[in-house]
Amino acid sequence: xxxxxxxxxxxxxxxxxxxxxxxxxxxxxxxxxxxxxxxxxxxxxxxxxxxxxxxxxxxxxxxxxxxxxxxxxxxxxxxxxxxxxxxxxxxxxxxxxxxxxxxxxxxxxxxxxxxx
Amino acid sequence: xxxxxxxxxxxxxxxxxxxxxxxxxxxxxxxxxxxxxxxxxxxxxxxxxxxxxxxxxxxxxxxxxxxxxxxxxxxxxxxxxxxxxxxxxxxxxxxxxxxxxxxxxxxxxxxxxxxxxxxxxxxxxxxxxxxxxxxxxxxxxxxxxxxxxxxxxxxxxxxxxxxxxxxxxxxxxxxxxxxxxxxxxxxxxxxxxxxxxxxxxxxxxxxxxxxxxxxxxxxxxxxxxxxxxxxxxxxxxxxxxxxxxxxxxxxxx
Numbered sequence: 524x525x526x527x528x529x530x531x532x533x534x535x536x537x538x539x540x541x542x543x544x545x546x547x548x549x550x551x552x553x554x555x556x557x558x559x560x561x562x563x564x565x566x567x568x569x570x571x572x573x574x575x576x577x578x579x580x581x582x583x584x585x586x587x588x589x590x591x592x593x594x595x596x597x598x599x600x601x602x603x604x605x606x607x608x609x610x611x612x613x614x615x616x617x618x619x620x621x622x623x624x625x626x627x628x629x630x631x632x633x634x635x636x637x638x639x
Numbered sequence: 640x641x642x643x644x645x646x647x648x649x650x651x652x653x654x655x656x657x658x659x660x661x662x663x664x665x666x667x668x669x670x671x672x673x674x675x676x677x678x679x680x681x682x683x684x685x686x687x688x689x690x691x692x693x694x695x696x697x698x699x700x701x702x703x704x705x706x707x708x709x710x711x712x713x714x715x716x717x718x719x720x721x722x723x724x725x726x727x728x729x730x731x732x733x734x735x736x737x738x739x740x741x742x743x744x745x746x747x748x749x750x751x752x753x754x755x756x757x758x759x760x761x762x763x764x765x766x767x768x769x770x771x772x773x774x775x776x777x778x779x780x781x782x783x784x785x786x787x788x789x790x791x792x793x794x795x796x797x798x799x800x801x802x803x804x805x806x807x808x809x810x811x812x813x814x815x816x817x818x819x820x821x822x823x824x825x826x827x828x829x830x831x832x833x834x835x836x837x838x839x840x841x842x843x844x845x846x847x848x849x850x851x852x853x854x855x856x857x858x859x860x861x862x863x864x865x866x867x868x869x870x871x872x873x874x875x876x877x878x879x880x881x882x883x884x885x886x887x888x889x890x891x892x
Contacts, residue, residue, distance in 0.1 A: 534831055537840035537881060542831060545824040 576634065641890045642746060642754045644773040649789030650760035653779045653814035654678075656848050656858075657882070658757035659686045660868075661777075663857035664883040666716035670752040670890065673709065676721035677769060678759035684720035687712045688855020696724035698745055700731045705749050713857075717751070729765050738764045742772040753890055762796055770800045775889050776809040777882075782816060782826035782841070790830075808889065809837060812882060816841035818871065839885055840877040842867055 534542075547566070551559055575583075587594045608614045619637070620630040645658040655678070662674040676683035681691035689712050697703040698719060709717040732738045742765075746754055756769045770776065778793050780786045790811055801807055811834055817823045831838050842848075845867035851858050858868050858879060870878035 533836045535836060535838060535840060535885075537877060538827075538831060538838050541818075541840065541877065542824075542828060545818070545827075549824075 579634070640749060640751055640754065641775065642756065642773045643775045643777060643886065643889070644756040644758060644769045645777050645779065646756075646758040646766065646769070646793050647778050647780055647786070647789045648760055648762045648766075648792050649780070649786045652760075652781045652786050652789065653812075653842065653848070654760070655682045655686060655757055656852075657777065657779045657812060657814065657842070657879075658755050659683060659852075660858045660879045661883060661886055662718075662753075662755045663687075663713060663716055663859055664879060665753050665755075665886065665890075666713055667859060668883070668887065669715060670887075671715050671750075673705070673717050673719065673749055673751040673754045675719040675746075675754060675756045677725065677756055677765055678721055679723050679725040680759070681720060681722040681725070682852070683718055683757055684710070686852040686855070687716075687718060687857065689718065689720060691722040692720040693722050693724040694719040695721050696728045699728040699741065705745070725759075729763060732764050732768060739767045739771050742768040746772055762792060767796060767800065770797055770807065771803075771805055773807060776807060777812050777839075777886070778809060779812045779814045779842075780830075782813050782823045782830070784826070787826060787830060790834075808892075810885065810889075811838045813838065813841035815844045816877065817844045840870070840881045842878060842882065843871055 551562055554562060583594050583597060587597045590597065592600075605614065609616075616632060619632045619634075621633050623629060623631040625631070643661075645654050645661075647654060658674060662672050666672045674683055675695065677695060684691050689710055692710070694708045694710070697708045698705065705719070708719055710720055711717050732741050735741060737744075742756070756773065758766055758769055776793065776797060778790050780790050794809070797807055797809060811830060813827055813830065816827070827838075827841065843866040845865050847862040847865035848858060848867045851861035854861060858865065862868070866878060868879050870881065
């Protein structure tokens with residue numbers, strides 16, 4: 524092949540997605556039945572990574588321990604409750620907003636203002 | 640004006656379906672598009688519900704103008720139809736003074752935003768002439784070893800054209816993609832390992848793509864929600880809709 528034809532090294536994200544799906548399927552079919560079921564459940568879980576202040580993380584850990592639930596379960600519950608309050612208009616974010624230095628977002632929410 | 644060639648010397652890989660679908664897709668996005676049939680089978684006209692005609696023959700041998708020969712088939716979409724006389728046109732090209740420049744010369748004053756050249760499954764002088772006229776080449780390929788070998792052949796021809804100082808980009812369009820077949824995935828992986836970002840998302844195998852020409856309709860008209868257009872299931876990652884998006888990016892480059 525001619526070297527003058529420009530080389531595009533980055534794989535098209537959609538193509539990468541298809542190949543990854545095929546690879547996942549291949550891994551699944553080569554597993555024993557019991558592991559396959561667990562892997563399917565794991566894949567169905569929706570995992571996200573969030574930036575939380577360390578002290579908030581510690582508080583969540585303590586409450587989760589006290590209530591004998593997982594931190595994920597506790598966060599899901601509290602977030603759900605908070606979202607309902609927000610949607611009902613019981614929480615107004617405006618007083619907690621400060622201009623963000625990050626170019627991607629307009630504001631950042633000040634957690635320490637919650638106690639004021 | 641951008642000129643895009645759809646080429647693979649292997650037959651039955653979806654060249655004409657891709658050419659017709661992309662040309663009408665571009666026309667629907669308001670790009671004034673000319674689709675030129677360089678295949679003596681004349682299937683471009685057939686696929687769009689028009690009559691086969693010696694359009695290319697008239698352009699090359701009788702030296703008629705594009706305006707005289709072009710057939711208006713849809714809003715923003717004209718075609719230069721082909722028929723078996725395209726074969727005679729090839730002979731004229733061979734004995735002309737500058738055979739590899741004949742299409743560049745004919746198309747240089749074409750009043751369109753995009754010209755799509757649908758090549759015959761062969762590597763002949765018309766093929767080289769089309770590559771010389773083109774800005775971009777889309778190489779449809781089935782995901783089997785023989786069709787993938789056809790990709791290498793087209794790339795060799797492109798290499799020769801590039802050596803003459805012509806700038807040419809390309810993309811590989813996997814067609815007849817069957818996600819349940821192991822060989823399909825193996826071949827797609829091999830293509831991606833070799834050609835990396837040149838590989839576009841594949842077109843799923845879809846009966847609608849075979850049915851649409853029988854009604855003289857493009858896929859956008861016949862079944863715009865079909866897997867061939869929209870991809871599989873909920874993951875709208877493949878299909879001609881995504882190919883069209885990437886083609887528009889090429890045109891705007």
